[in-house]
Amino acid sequence: MPKPTPDNPVVIKDPQAIRALAHEARLEALEELISSQSSRTATELASRCGLTPSAMSYHLRALEKYGYVxxxxxxxxxxxxxxxxxxxxxxxxxxxxxxxxxxxxLNVQLNAFRERLAAEIDRREAEAAAGVEPAPDRAPVLTTGMVFLNDDQRQEFVKRVYDIVREYESKAGPEERGVDGKRLYYMLSFLPEIVESELPKPKPAIQRPGLPKR
Incomplete structure (x- = not known):
């Protein structure tokens, strides 16, 4: 059994802190640091994000300001x-x-994922043009769909998916988490069907008395 991973979230409540993530290089650098749970230099992160070390240092200081790194x-x-x-x-x-x-x-996250999808499609097209046979069990570039679940089943489904993610995260050692480690990107989103009649109603506006007439 893999040992449970510690739960140490960075809780963000300040809208300005969210805006600080609205930059692709910052988001990619933060994703690298969180996923690896290892330290990196600005030079190492810059090489992954296509920036100069000085530009990456600037972005890291911005992330530090809001408590991300x-x-x-x-x-x-x-x-x-x-x-x-x-x-x-x-x-x-x-x-x-x-x-x-x-x-x-959300836009920065979705744009980064869209670029990774496009890069993977280009890679597979290049392999096909070169006559490279794909592995028979190669996963599709993108899979979407829906399943019919009651509330209990939905909670179990989400938990089991995340249990798999945590299991493989816990298996990675220092070598796998290094700068040259092999990465597999994924995006998970579980979206229950929205039923308008079940949405909470907004609170009624507070009626304030008018100003007295002079």
Missing amino acids: ERAPSEGDARERRWRAAGDRIVVESFNQKAPAKTAF
Whole structure:
């Protein structure tokens, strides 16, 4: 049995902190640090994000300002600062406060995923053009669908999917989590059907007395 992973979320409540993630390089760097649970230098992260080390250092300081990342102990060459995630996952709790911040955060995540989908399609087309036979069990680029579940089944379904993710996360050691480790990107979204009649009703507006006439 794999050992359970510690639960150390970074809880974000400030809309300004959500806006700080509305940048592809920042989101990719943060994803790298959270997923690896290892430290990285600005140079290492810059090479993955297509930026200069100085530009990545700027973005890391912005992420540090809002509590996403923190300084890590030096390894070997102490001249270059190392960074690590401030937790093992991000929890956003201000979605019901500021629509622009919410939209910006979602758009950056979806755009990054869209680019990865396009890159994978291009890679498979290049392999087909070169006559490379795909593995018979290769997963499709994207799978969507729906299942019919009651409330208890839905909770079990979501839990089992995340249990698989946590199981394989716990199996990765320092070598697999290194800068040169092989990565598999995924995006999970469980969207229950929205029934208008079951949505909570907005609170009635507070009627304020008018100003007295002079």
